[in-house]
Amino acid sequence: MARAVNTQRKAINTAAAWTVALLIFFPILWTILTSFKTEAQAISDPPVFFAFDWTLENYGVVLERSNYSRFLWNSIIIAGGSTILGILIAVPAAWSMAFVPSKRTKDILLWMLSTKMLPAVGVLYPIYLLFIKLGLLDSRTGLVIVLMLMNLPIIVWMLYTYFKEIPGEILEAARMDGASLKEEIVHILTPMAIPGIASTLLLNFILAWNEAFWTLNLTAAKAAPLTAFIASYSSPEGLFYAKLSAASTMAIAPILVLGWFSQKQLVSGLTFGAVK
């Protein structure tokens, strides 16, 4: 009897959850579907869902027009580079905050977060001038640095919350055994923090990948990532829903697939210290 009730409840849960999930996912699904339609089918009323002539034509048009692989490569380098660099700088900082806390620790942490509130538009002109002076315009190096600085506070915060969960006794024991600071970090702390670091890595990779203000304003051709790629498809002349969908799908597909495959790691670590 109890079992039947459970099954029934499970079925209701399943139906409800799937309905909501599909609703939330629908805009993405619709974009992907539309990318395989012709322009005329893309706007047809009533809309067609699956029963249309699937075509790869739009992808052909987009690939012919833009050097997609270069945009993709730039996105990977910029998002990856800024995230890795950010983690390298943040690990020691987060470590010292978590294990050698002082009165100031919390203030420093909150101050770091507050630097993220600097409105980007307000400082565009200064940064632009600096980039010209330093010869960093349209360079991947420049963007790696800017995006690293943008995300550094979030990275420090996330790592700090993971490190704090690691019991101090383990470190103390290691120290008794004569482990140096470096050994302590490399051999004890890092392995224990791997899930947290992985989650941090993923989240910041996504944030850097989707950053659309600096990446658009500080690049031209050589370093332009996928955010610039999509800016050339936003409203061409005439019917464009299908081509827009194809370009959109190409811009989000890599990160979407990465996200799907790593969602367990991402989810398990994405707490920001919300769980005690």
Added chain:
Amino acid sequence: MATQHSRSAARIMMAPAVILLLGWMLVPLSMTLYFSFKKFLPLRGGDLGWVGFENYVRFVTSSAFWPSVVTTLVIVGGVLLITVFLGVLLAILLNQPMWGQGIVRILVISPFFVMPTVSALVWKNMFMDPVNGLFAHLWKAFGATPVEWLSDVSMGSIIMIVSWQWLPFATLILLTAIQSLDREQLEAAEMDGAQPLQRFAFITVPHLSRAVTIVILIQTIFLLAIFAEIFVTTGGAFGTRTLTYLIYQRVLESQNVGLGSAGGVYAIILANIIAIFLMRIVGKNLDA
């Protein structure tokens, strides 16, 4: 446990991050401050001399200033409200036993991976277009007149688009928090005859408060800066001009760097007021 030695080591280890962020804050900030006291019009020859507080006065007395502050707060507040409320419901739903939980979770978090530009373009054209959009088709199918989303309910539309992007983030954090909820405590409460609603109100909600604070903090930081969603959809028309967007119009459209920089300083002040407010709450919760 902290020895003198580890303290100084800690300071050294913290130094790179602190110095970098200090530079990232101070260099552009001081340049913005410098420009804000200048008449600086790149298209009229650049630096036209010092003007004292003129830019500050002009920016704050312009008819667009206060509406833009209100718009900013409404968008941030609206999105927070929706994402937290729906996020809690969704997190509870996803925490129930069901078939295909993994796939459901993948579907729900997907919007978070979509670039803001793409999501704004897709929503604007393929859903909200009053002639060819999917909503228009849907409305017509029921015999209703299609809604002109981006002009008639401009703020609602933008809040909806942004909420769609951030709902997954809120849901995930809240879900993790719910999962960590002590089952035994809940079961004990059930034994004691507590109704589901009571259990929710007295056990789940307090447990979630910390997670909610974190969601609000992190999202506010990102929401104060939203730009692409407005640039792509309304371009600041129909009362959707946020403070960020107003500054953009001053600096890039009017090419008045002095005036825009003064606006930037105001935006920093506003952000800091909100920040202090938030930090107070979070700071308290961090100790708890």
Added chain:
Amino acid sequence: MNIKVSTLLGACAAAALCTAATAETITIATVNNGDMIRMQGLTADFTEKTGHEVEWVTLEENVLRQRVTQDIAAKGGQFDIMTIGMYETPIWGKQGWLVALDDLPAEYDVDDILPAMRGGLSVDGTLYAAPFYGESSMVMYRTDLMEKAGLEMPEAPTWEFIAEAARKMTDKDGEIYGICLRGKAGWGENMAFLTTVANSFGARWFDEDWKPQFDSPEWNEALTFYLDLMDEAGPPGASTNGFNENLSLFQQGKCGMWIDATVAASFVTNPNDSTVADKVGFALAPDAGKGKRANWLWAWALGIPAGTQKVDAAKEFIQWATSKEYLALVAENEGWANVPPGTRTSLYENPEYQKIPFAKMTLDSINAADPTNPSVQPVPYVGIQFVAIPEFAGIGTMAGQEFSAALAGQQTAEEALEKAQALTADEMEAAGY
């Protein structure tokens, strides 16, 4: 490589325009309009002729404007060629930010460029950007719907006639809207169109003392006319429709008339994209009997920012892209109807091109536009659908947002004009007028 060098030298000798024989890579910022995308597709021809490679930065119009203005104002030097318009060219040319195009070779035949285009892209007689395509605005209408309404479009209609025809053609249940006009806020979107309407109603942006004129009865009359017309005969959501949205509506057969850029003619008559390709007629932009027609003048042109290291290669590209040979190349690949219009006299003298239905109307519209005398009353500025001062982009867009909100029914014409007047006065004061 050897072969490449020898053909390069050959091309240089033949064209006599290479100073440096090294192959370079130039970066070009351009807008994602159809004609430019076609140019992008034909880059191989340029590379073959000169050896230079091209990096394209193709962006949507608003993004492009923001990027190139930022780059040239701060001297970022990211681009070797920028696609700019008739608004930017004279302002930037005067600042010395563009390389003068005063040493073009004889074969380029600079005198062949239509005088209106050349004039609008020059400062004191020196050309600063070469027109890639030029346009005016005109009425495009559905011949079948006009007939059904029992009307006949004159070659030079009045606003009164347009309003009457629009009302008669409208069939909201059948999703046919009598007239599609721009409503999307932006100085290059709704304000371009509204300014031409205002011109024809006798209004102007500024009087001779640079005082904004939105409080004049002429502006009120023009705006009220536009709002009433759109209310009765316009499509839903008109306040977010710009050029592209209207083009798409017209191509789907949902508009009876459309008053917009002459370049649209080739898109609406192209059977591949348009469902109404064989049912489109053309007429001059309307007037209100005050001596000015509501047509603008615009060119998308290629200019070289001062400071680029690759001036010679950039000049070679401009000569290639805006040459008579380029027009012939496009005609060969895509047919005469698809060549970039509105730049060269010889194109309109070409008997092949004269067969195109919209050729004559485009030329007549361009010739009827006079940027130095845009309105009935005297003005202190140059420009028909814009005012060629640096502040205009900002003012135009903010005022456009007020008018767009009026079109959406969120405020009255009077409120919109009042706000536009206040913010224009504000900005002009800030700029020191």
